[in-house]
Amino acid sequence: MNLRDLRYLLAVAEHEHVGRAAEACGISQPTLSVQLRKLEELLGVALFERGSKKVVPTAACEALIGHVRTAVAEADAILAVARGLHDPMAGRFRLGIIPTLAPYLLPLVFGPLRDALPALELEPWEDQTTVLLKRLRAHELDAALLASEVDGPDLASQPLFAEPFLAALPPDHPLAGQAVVAEAELAPDILVLADGHCLRDQALEACGRSGALGHTLRAASLSTLLNMVAAGYGTTLLPALAAGAAQDAGIVLRPLATNAGRTVRIAWRTSFPRRLALDAVGGVIATRLRGFAAGAATGMV
Amino acid sequence: MNLRDLRYLLAVAEHEHVGRAAEACGISQPTLSVQLRKLEELLGVALFERGSKKVVPTAACEALIGHVRTAVAEADAILAVARGLHDPMAGRFRLGIIPTLAPYLLPLVFGPLRDALPALELEPWEDQTTVLLKRLRAHELDAALLASEVDGPDLASQPLFAEPFLAALPPDHPLAGQAVVAEAELAPDILVLADGHCLRDQALEACGRSGALGHTLRAASLSTLLNMVAAGYGTTLLPALAAGAAQDAGIVLRPLATNAGRTVRIAWRTSFPRRLALDAVGGVIATRLRGFAAGAATGMV
DNA sequence: CTGCCATGATAGACGGAGCCTATCAAAAAG
DNA sequence: CTTTTTGATAGGCTCCGTCTATCATGGCAG
Structure with missing residues (x-):
C-alpha cells in the first residue's frame, strides 16, 4: 500500500x-x-x-x-x-567539557555561541576526559572540549586554541618576587588535582616531576586547588583561563620561563553527521579565544 | 514519501x-x-x-x-x-421496508436472516415507497422491500414472493357468510389507508374503484385499519401476511374470487457494490416465503 | 603486523509500477 | 438525436525499487 x-x-x-x-x-x-x-x-x-x-x-x-x-x-x-x-545548526547539541576548563571557558563563549547559533540548544556536560570519551562513543555527547589528543579511528579532533600555564603562588611565596618563574622552581611544593584530571599529569610533566607524589595534597577541583594555593599550602600550574578566578582569590600569577601550556581541542565521532554545527561551535570558540595565548602569558585575559 | x-x-x-x-x-x-x-x-x-x-x-x-x-x-x-x-456478507445493511409489510414480514425473516448471514447487521427502515426510493437513491439505504416496480436506469429490482390479498370483514358483515368474496362486493364500504401507501391504490384498483373516495375513512396504518374493520366501520383488502394480526383482532378473512395480490420485490441501486449480500438477503426472504401464495389464499400462514 | 571477517556503500542491470495521451462507453441534458 | 459529461480502458514511456556483484573500511586473531 x-x-x-x-x-x-x-x-x-x-x-x-x-x-x-x-x-x-x-x-x-x-x-x-x-x-x-x-x-x-x-x-x-x-x-x-x-x-x-x-x-x-x-x-x-x-x-x-x-x-x-x-x-x-x-x-x-x-x-x-x-x-x-532540517537545519543542522538547530537542535540540541550536547557538549562535554573537562572540569578544569568549563567554569572559565563557558562564561566567555556562551554569549557568542548564542549570537552566532541562536537555534542551537547547547547542553554542556562537565566530566573528566575518560568519562567524556566514553559518553562521546556511546552517543551520549555530540562533541567534547578536551585538553588532550584522541585516538582511534572512530574519533577525530581539532585544536581550538592554546592555553598557556601560569605559575600560581601565594602572595608571600619566595618566587612571587620574580617576574618570570621557571617550571622546575615550582616542583618542590607544587599542588595538583586528584587522579583523573588531565591537568594533573600535564602540570607534573611541565615542571619535570614524575607521577610519584606521595606527600603532595590533591584537590578535587581547580577551585579547591586555588583556595589551597591562596592559603599558602603550595604552588601550582594554572591554565590561563582561570587567571581571573585566581587573582580574585589573592593569588600571585607569574608567566613561565617556557611557553608551557595545553591545547584545548574539540573532539567528535568521525561518523557524527552534524559537521556544520560542530565546525560552527568550534569556530565561535576559536574566534573568541583568538590571540588569547599571547595576551594570557602576561596574566591578561 | x-x-x-x-x-x-x-x-x-x-x-x-x-x-x-x-x-x-x-x-x-x-x-x-x-x-x-x-x-x-x-x-x-x-x-x-x-x-x-x-x-x-x-x-x-x-x-x-x-x-x-x-x-x-x-x-x-x-x-x-x-x-x-472484506466479506460483503458482513457489516451494516440498511433495508427499507414499506409500512404495510414491515410488521408482518420482519418477524418471519429475522431469524432465518440471522442464521444465514450472522455477520450482516440488518438495519430495517420503515417508510412509504416514495421516501424509500429517495433514501435509496441518496445512498441512505442499501436496498428496499417494495410492492411496486421501480423505474429509472439507476435502480433495479427483483420479485421475492407474491402476497395475495384477502377480504377482511367484520364478523357480522353480510359477506362473512360466503366462502369466497368477489373484490367488487367489497367496494361499497371499503376502507383504505391514507395517501402515500401503495396498498391504498392497489386495494382500490383490485376492487374496481377509482381514486375518488370522498366519503371513505382513511387509516394512517394497517393496524388502525384493522381496528376499524373489527369495529364494523367497513371492509378492506388485506395483504395475506397480515392475516394473523387480523384474526387476532376478531376479523373474518375470506379468499378473493380472483388471485388479486401484490408482489413484494427487493430494489437496489444498480451501482450498489454488495450484490452478494443483496442476493443473499433476497434469497433468504424468498425461501422463507416460498409457497406462501398458495397457502395464504386460504388464510393459512 | 598482516591477513581475514563483518558491515555498509556503490555500480550496473532488469522488471514493474505509475503516469500520460488517446479513445471508448454510458448516461444525462438540450 | 446530438452533445456533453464522466468514468473506464489501452498502449507506451519513464523512473523507481530491487537484485547481484563488488568495493572500502574497521575490528580481530594468529
Whole structure:
C-alpha cells in the first residue's frame, strides 16, 4: 500500500468526483481511476459506488477513512518535523567539557555561541576526559572540549586554541618576587588535582616531576586547588583561563620561563553527521579565544 | 514519501543493523542502504549515524520515529479493517421496508436472516415507497422491500414472493357468510389507508374503484385499519401476511374470487457494490416465503 | 603486523509500477 | 438525436525499487 494512493482516496472522498480529485492531486483522471481500482483490489473492498453523476463513498470507505486521514496526517507531520529539523545548526547539541576548563571557558563563549547559533540548544556536560570519551562513543555527547589528543579511528579532533600555564603562588611565596618563574622552581611544593584530571599529569610533566607524589595534597577541583594555593599550602600550574578566578582569590600569577601550556581541542565521532554545527561551535570558540595565548602569558585575559 | 521506506526506517531503528533489518524486511542489504539514504535525502536530515559496528538513530530520527510508528500503525490498521470488511456478507445493511409489510414480514425473516448471514447487521427502515426510493437513491439505504416496480436506469429490482390479498370483514358483515368474496362486493364500504401507501391504490384498483373516495375513512396504518374493520366501520383488502394480526383482532378473512395480490420485490441501486449480500438477503426472504401464495389464499400462514 | 571477517556503500542491470495521451462507453441534458 | 459529461480502458514511456556483484573500511586473531 502506498501513501500516495491514500491521498488519492481522500481526494476522491472529498470531491466525490474523480476528475476534480485528479486535478486536485495533480494527476490525470485515468491515472486516478486506475490507482483507485488497484487500491480497492488490494483492500478487497469497494471504496466508492460509481453512479452516473457522483462517486459516493461506501460504508467500507467510511469505516476506513478515519485511519486513512490519520496515516496521511502523520506522514505530513513527518515531513513537517523533518523540515524543522532540517537545519543542522538547530537542535540540541550536547557538549562535554573537562572540569578544569568549563567554569572559565563557558562564561566567555556562551554569549557568542548564542549570537552566532541562536537555534542551537547547547547542553554542556562537565566530566573528566575518560568519562567524556566514553559518553562521546556511546552517543551520549555530540562533541567534547578536551585538553588532550584522541585516538582511534572512530574519533577525530581539532585544536581550538592554546592555553598557556601560569605559575600560581601565594602572595608571600619566595618566587612571587620574580617576574618570570621557571617550571622546575615550582616542583618542590607544587599542588595538583586528584587522579583523573588531565591537568594533573600535564602540570607534573611541565615542571619535570614524575607521577610519584606521595606527600603532595590533591584537590578535587581547580577551585579547591586555588583556595589551597591562596592559603599558602603550595604552588601550582594554572591554565590561563582561570587567571581571573585566581587573582580574585589573592593569588600571585607569574608567566613561565617556557611557553608551557595545553591545547584545548574539540573532539567528535568521525561518523557524527552534524559537521556544520560542530565546525560552527568550534569556530565561535576559536574566534573568541583568538590571540588569547599571547595576551594570557602576561596574566591578561 | 513511501510507507515502505517508513517500515524500513523502523526496522533499521529497531535492529540498529542494516543487514539484519534488510533481512527482516525481506529485501537485500544494498536495497535497504539505498532506500535509507534516499529517505534521508528527502527529509533533509541524517537519520542514522553509521559507526563501524552499529548504526545509531540520530536525535532527528528519535524526534521523527514516533510519527513514523503512528503512520505505519495506521496503515496496518487500514489493512486490518479492510480485511474485516472484506466479506460483503458482513457489516451494516440498511433495508427499507414499506409500512404495510414491515410488521408482518420482519418477524418471519429475522431469524432465518440471522442464521444465514450472522455477520450482516440488518438495519430495517420503515417508510412509504416514495421516501424509500429517495433514501435509496441518496445512498441512505442499501436496498428496499417494495410492492411496486421501480423505474429509472439507476435502480433495479427483483420479485421475492407474491402476497395475495384477502377480504377482511367484520364478523357480522353480510359477506362473512360466503366462502369466497368477489373484490367488487367489497367496494361499497371499503376502507383504505391514507395517501402515500401503495396498498391504498392497489386495494382500490383490485376492487374496481377509482381514486375518488370522498366519503371513505382513511387509516394512517394497517393496524388502525384493522381496528376499524373489527369495529364494523367497513371492509378492506388485506395483504395475506397480515392475516394473523387480523384474526387476532376478531376479523373474518375470506379468499378473493380472483388471485388479486401484490408482489413484494427487493430494489437496489444498480451501482450498489454488495450484490452478494443483496442476493443473499433476497434469497433468504424468498425461501422463507416460498409457497406462501398458495397457502395464504386460504388464510393459512 | 598482516591477513581475514563483518558491515555498509556503490555500480550496473532488469522488471514493474505509475503516469500520460488517446479513445471508448454510458448516461444525462438540450 | 446530438452533445456533453464522466468514468473506464489501452498502449507506451519513464523512473523507481530491487537484485547481484563488488568495493572500502574497521575490528580481530594468529
